[in-house]
Structures are given as structure tokens and as C-alpha cells.
Amino acid sequence: MGKTVIEKIIQDHTKEEVKPGNIIWMDLDIRSARDFGGPNVVKNYEQEYGEVPVADREKTYFTFDLCVPPCSLKYADNQQICREFARKQGIEVFDVDRGIGSHVLMEEGLAHSGATVVGTDSHLNILGAVGSFGQGMGDVDITFAFKTGKTWFEVPQTVKVLVKGTFASPTTAKDLILYILKKLGTRKVALKAVEFYGEAVRDLTLPGRITLCSMVTEMAGIIGFVPEFGDALKVEIESLSGKKYSPHKADKDSSYSDIAEIDVSGLPPQVAVPFSPTNVKDVSELEGVKIDSGFIGSCTNARTEDFALASQILKGKKIKKGVTLKVVSATKRVYEEILERGILEDLFRSGAIISNPGCSGCAEGHIGLTGEGEVQISTGNRNFVGKQGKGKTYLASPAVVAASCLLGHIASPKDI
Secondary structure, three states: EEHHHHHHHHHHHOOOOOOOOOOEEOOOEEEEEOOOOOHHHHHHHHHHHOOOOOOHHHEEEEEOOOOOOOOEEEEEEEHHHHHHHHHHOOOOOEEEEOOHHHHHHOOOOOOOOEEEEEEOOOOOOOOOHHHEEEEEEEEEHHHHHHHHOOEEEEEOOOEEEEEOOOOOOOOOOHHHHHHHHHHHHHOOOOOOEEEEEEHHHHHOOOOHHHHHHHHHHOOOOOOEEEOOOOHHHHHHHHHHOOOOOOOOOOOOOOOEEEEEEOOOOOOEEEEEEOOOOOOOEHHHHHOEEEEOOEEEOOOOOOOHHHHHHHHEEHHHHHOOOOOOEEOOOOOOHHHHHHHHHHHHHHHHHHEEEEEEOOOOOOEEEEOEEEEEEEEEEEEEOOOOOOOOOOOOEOOOOOOHHHHHHHHOOOHHHEEE
């Protein structure tokens, strides 16, 4: 029997038999901890192992992204605890100026095709966008990974998702994944890996794949892969990371637990309604819903391509009075790109509030939170009760967010 993508990656990192349901020990290429969970990793490590060196300091990292620079004494202390441990151990820290850890790991070529990466980040499966196995884990598991360079893992089943048809602008990768969420819900791929196939996903750029893979978490899935790609994507990824892009492909005789077909022909922009990312409607069903604020950012939609799309809609126009739009790039590299290309200036002149790279709206204490009664439209990945505050958050693409902020209500880019 052939192997799926995730089975091949795991098999490359273990001597044990890899098949769904088996619990194996897996070697790790990268282990990381962020400013959320990181201090507990340090505490656990020092209590359990004292001054013993980590398994391989060149494969061990801290990434600060959740609350950067720290907006509370708690986070200031958390980050300093990690820094001091890192200095003693000789571990590199991607500090408060670098941006979202998963994105930084891709940019640095550390999370590359075929690699195994774990960390204290529930959306680390975003690394499937570059053909890497990424997995968020608890601080106890990450502590063990720091010490040993390996972890135990139950090999998951894989679901094959066939995406039929194509769509055109102003529909984007965000609309695609929202529609897939609507169709699959949270049970179809729960605790399973996903392989996406079809022209619509094969043609996605790296930012588009990042958007797609990041929201596999919201399906309750383990990780998503897009095995098919063209030459342009290969060049894009290799120029970003400096590493050869050679992702695994599933064998033709692979065994899947299920095969789902989703037709996206002519798909219009989509919006997820509070309070679930799977509660998705066509934008036309929600047009006219008044908003107080907008947010473009998060690990799901904060690459240069996302801001360029918003800029095309906002350039030369002003955000509606009484509405605030907050903009946060994924990384320092992205910030530099949108600065050099004039995108940042266009967003600023339209009235957007621009902050430094980081997770922002997904973290308490930074921009992107909502007050009681506030209605926000966001490119984030979650809109659960209380996740961004006491208000209501609608999830949409950068294009829909930009158009909505211009008009003061949920709107399609075609309305501008």
C-alpha cells in the first residue's frame, strides 16, 4: 500500500512502521516555543533537567509574536524569561521585531519541504503550505522535544479533497477556504491530515496556500498539503527561503479515509458570520451589515499579496468616517516589502492604522480586539465568542475588508 504525504514525511523521520493509527517516535528538524507557552517550557525544562543542554541548539528556537512589543508586564516577563534561557543554552531568538513565528520559520528556510516542526502555536500546521509537517503542542511536549529532539505522534488518517472548477477576482484564497469550511465543517477532517487537489488550489501562490493551510485548524484537522504546484510557485518558495523546494507527493495507491469533492466554479466572495468560522455565507447575503472596524492581518492573511489587494481598493480613497481599519503585517520582511512598494503609504493615506509585525488581533492586548457591541470584519481565522473581545467578528478576505471599511458596512469589492 502506498503512502500519503504526511505518512512519507513521518517515515523519513522514524524507523518504525508508519500507518494510520500507529503511535511512533518521530525525529524533529525544528522545535520552537513562542512568548505564549515559552515560559512554561523554560520552567518545565529547568525543573526537570536543570542546566543540561538542549538536544541540538541549532534546531531549537524561540519566536515572539503574540504580544510584541509586550503590552503588559506579564508578557514582558514571559519574553525575558525565554531570552535568558536562550542565552544560557545558546538558542536563537526571533525577537519582538521579527513577526509571526511560523512565517519567520518559512522565510528563514527552517521550515522547508519534508521537514518536521513543532511549537507552542495552534496554527503551526500552516507550514503545510511549503510541504513541511508543522504541529502545535503543549508546553510539556515541547519541553521534551527541547531535551530529546523527538516526539511521539499518532499517524493520522488522510482525507483527499478534490476542488473542482475555478474562480476569478475578486474571489481569493480566503474565500476558497471559507467555502471549504462551510462544506466540510469540523467533523469531516477532524484529527486527520488533508490533501487538496484541483486547478483552483494548484494555481495558488504561496500567500494563497498559507491562507488555505492555516485554516485547517478551524476544521479540527491536523494539517493540510497541496501536493501539486507549478514552476512559478517553486521559484517563489525557493527565492523566499533559499532552500530547494521538493515536497512529497502521495503515491497513486495511497489509502484515504475519505474523498470529498467541492465545486468552486464561479465562487463569489465569502464571509464567516459570528460565532463560527464554518458559519459561512455569500457576501451578497450580508451586504449592508454595519461595521465599526476592520482588521487585515494574522497568520492567515498578512503577506504582501494581501496588502497589495487591499491597497488596490483603498488607494486614493478614504475609509468611512467612524470606521477604523487596523493593518498588521506577518513579518518584518513583509513590512519592508509593502514599505518599498508604496503599499504602506496607500494604506496609511486611506486612513488605516498601521502597526508593527506580529499576530496582533488574535492576541489579547493588541490591536484587533473588539469592545462590547462592536462589529468587526477581519481577515483573521477565528471568530468565536470572546476570542477578539466582547464584540462580533466577521471573517473575510482582504478585499472584502477593504471594501467594507470604505462603505461602513459589509460589502463586495464589486460595490466600489
